[in-house]
Amino acid sequence: MAVATRPTEKTRFFKSSPRALLINGKSEQAESGKTFDTLNPATATVLASVAEGDAHDIDRAVRAARRAFENGPWSRMTPSERGQIMHRIGDLIMEHADELAELDCLDNGKALSVARAADVPLAADLFWYMAGWATKLNGGTITPSVPYLPGAEFHAYTLREPVGVVGQIIPWNFPLLMAAWKLGPALATGCTVVLKPAEQTPLSALRLGELMLEAGLPDGVVNVVTGFGETAGAALASHPGVDKIAFTGSTEVGRLIATAATGNLKKVSLELGGKSPNIIFSDADIDAAVAGAAQGIFFNQGEVCCAGSRLFVQQDRFDEVVEGVAKAAKQIKVGPGMDPDSDMGPLVSREQFDRVTGYLAKGQQAGNRALAGGHALDRPGYFVEPTVLVDVEPNDVVLREEIFGPVIVALPFSDVDDLARQANDTVYGLAAGVWTQDISKAHKLAKRIKAGTVWVNTYNVFSAELPFGGFKQSGWGREMGEEVLSSYLETKSVIVQL
Numbered sequence: 001m002a003v004a005t006r007p008t009e010k011t012r013f014f015k016s017s018p019r020a021l022l023i024n025g026k027s028e029q030a031e032s033g034k035t036f037d038t039l040n041p042a043t044a045t046v047l048a049s050v051a052e053g054d055a056h057d058i059d060r061a062v063r064a065a066r067r068a069f070e071n072g073p074w075s076r077m078t079p080s081e082r083g084q085i086m087h088r089i090g091d092l093i094m095e096h097a098d099e100l101a102e103l104d105c106l107d108n109g110k111a112l113s114v115a116r117a118a119d120v121p122l123a124a125d126l127f128w129y130m131a132g133w134a135t136k137l138n139g140g141t142i143t144p145s146v147p148y149l150p151g152a153e154f155h156a157y158t159l160r161e162p163v164g165v166v167g168q169i170i171p172w173n174f175p176l177l178m179a180a181w182k183l184g185p186a187l188a189t190g191c192t193v194v195l196k197p198a199e200q201t202p203l204s205a206l207r208l209g210e211l212m213l214e215a216g217l218p219d220g221v222v223n224v225v226t227g228f229g230e231t232a233g234a235a236l237a238s239h240p241g242v243d244k245i246a247f248t249g250s251t252e253v254g255r256l257i258a259t260a261a262t263g264n265l266k267k268v269s270l271e272l273g274g275k276s277p278n279i280i281f282s283d284a285d286i287d288a289a290v291a292g293a294a295q296g297i298f299f300n301q302g303e304v305c306c307a308g309s310r311l312f313v314q315q316d317r318f319d320e321v322v323e324g325v326a327k328a329a330k331q332i333k334v335g336p337g338m339d340p341d342s343d344m345g346p347l348v349s350r351e352q353f354d355r356v357t358g359y360l361a362k363g364q365q366a367g368n369r370a371l372a373g374g375h376a377l378d379r380p381g382y383f384v385e386p387t388v389l390v391d392v393e394p395n396d397v398v399l400r401e402e403i404f405g406p407v408i409v410a411l412p413f414s415d416v417d418d419l420a421r422q423a424n425d426t427v428y429g430l431a432a433g434v435w436t437q438d439i440s441k442a443h444k445l446a447k448r449i450k451a452g453t454v455w456v457n458t459y460n461v462f463s464a465e466l467p468f469g470g471f472k473q474s475g476w477g478r479e480m481g482e483e484v485l486s487s488y489l490e491t492k493s494v495i496v497q498l
């Protein structure tokens with residue numbers, strides 16, 4: 001285990017010194033001189049020390065982003081030049097794939113194989129995809145009808161302009177990928193950015209900042225301020241010099257962000273929590289559905305906003321399916337992410353560990369039965385067993401609240417109407433899975449589920465081309481796809497009387 005969990009030379013170098021903020025293209029210490037430690041959740045020991053930015057540093061970064069937006073070479077570049085830099089960022093991510101995967105594995109806990117296969121290539125692809133949009137953000141020509149100016153002729157058109165300086169606050173579950181989801185559309189539209197990574201996982205965003213400069217991104221276009229949510233994050237959300245705030249994280253903090261944004265009425269986009277239903281009909285390919293249900297919840301330790309955390313199984317196949325998912329859960333090898341034998345790593349932090357084990361205790365008190373797991377692992381680090389809970393009542397907390405860990409709650413349903421009612425009985429609406437061989441049933445249900453993504457006979461499929469986001473309290477707006485661009489653009493109507 002010692003050998004398998006040892007990082008490579010490159011990664012050791014990167015985490016060998018206190019990491020500074022990135023402001024205006026330079027490494028800067030926090031004005032306060034403070035630093036904080038980021039831990040390796042597989043061992044609960046210090047991984048690296050990082051500058052602790054606060055409101056002063058956020059202000060410096062916002063001013064740098066403003067200068068870069070108003071006067072810098074970025075704003076004078078052609079869309080093609082911007083797109084080329086973005087393309088190079090994607091290339092550099094792949095050239096440094098092993099290092100970036102290791103950083104996220106060490107900082108977040110996730111299995112190295114997962115980071116290498118999913119997080120890193122998806123991040124690169126997001127930049128490649130968004131690079132293409134830089135040259136395609138066109139307005140239109142419009143013929144206005146103006147009844148009170150009879151006989152007047154007009155030439156009118158729309159311009160689509162970057163919204164300006166954007167604050168971006170990201171979570172710890174996919175540190176590099178969430179940075180890419182946020183930075184890609186901001187750069188494609190010509191905005192400038194202050195990015196605040198999660199305090200639990202600041203390393204890959206700082207490394208990405210270096211790679212962006214290497215790719216030719218001008219100084220001040222992307223600034224990275226590491227620090228805590230209540231200080232650096234709150235200062236960014238309320239800063240009067242920020243034109244838009246984009247946030248991914250808990251619904252609770254999303255509410256704080258939306259409130260903080262009202263001061264200057266900055267634009268807000270939010271990607272928040274979920275309690276997504278994964279639905280298995282009797283006529284499904286049951287082997288595939290069982291594997292999909294397990295993957296839907298246990299991928300990334302269940303620390304996924306769209307995790308399929310509520311499993312609905314048609315009554316007559318219920319026992320067979322839940323036993324199958326429990327068997328799959330027991331086969332998952334839980335261990336340090338750097339160990340090549342590990343399928344699943346530890347939870348990200350002590351706080352997250354306490355939260356998930358707290359839910360397991362509440363479930364036990366409520367009489368929920370664990371068919372698999374149900375406990376923490378007795379070893380250092382924040383490891384929790386993949387857990388399958390049954391005997392759950394409609395108001396049990398494990399069914400209603402987002403656990404954000406490897407815990408699935410299974411319930412039976414009788415028919416489609418019963419299922420649709422149960423599936424939509426949540427304040428969230430991020431995603432859903434439907435497993436059936438009846439295509440018409442799948443499409444009909446896809447319309448009835450109130451969620452931003454519906455997967456049919458698959459789960460956790462993400463692509464830069466596909467919009468992602470939530471109905472109800474799962475958020476405002478969409479990330480990725482063409483759709484995200486409008487939230488980084490202002491539309492201007494220009495009317496010329498001829």
Ligand code: ADP
Pocket residue numbers: 169170171172196197198199227228229230232233234235237248249250251253254256257
């Ligand atoms: P979790 O509760 O799972 O840690 P959060 O929603 O708290 O997730 O964190 C997501 C991001 O939001 C992190 O970057 C965190 O620092 C930031 N954050 C937390 N609290 C605030 C706040 N009050 N204002 C702005 N950002 C915050």
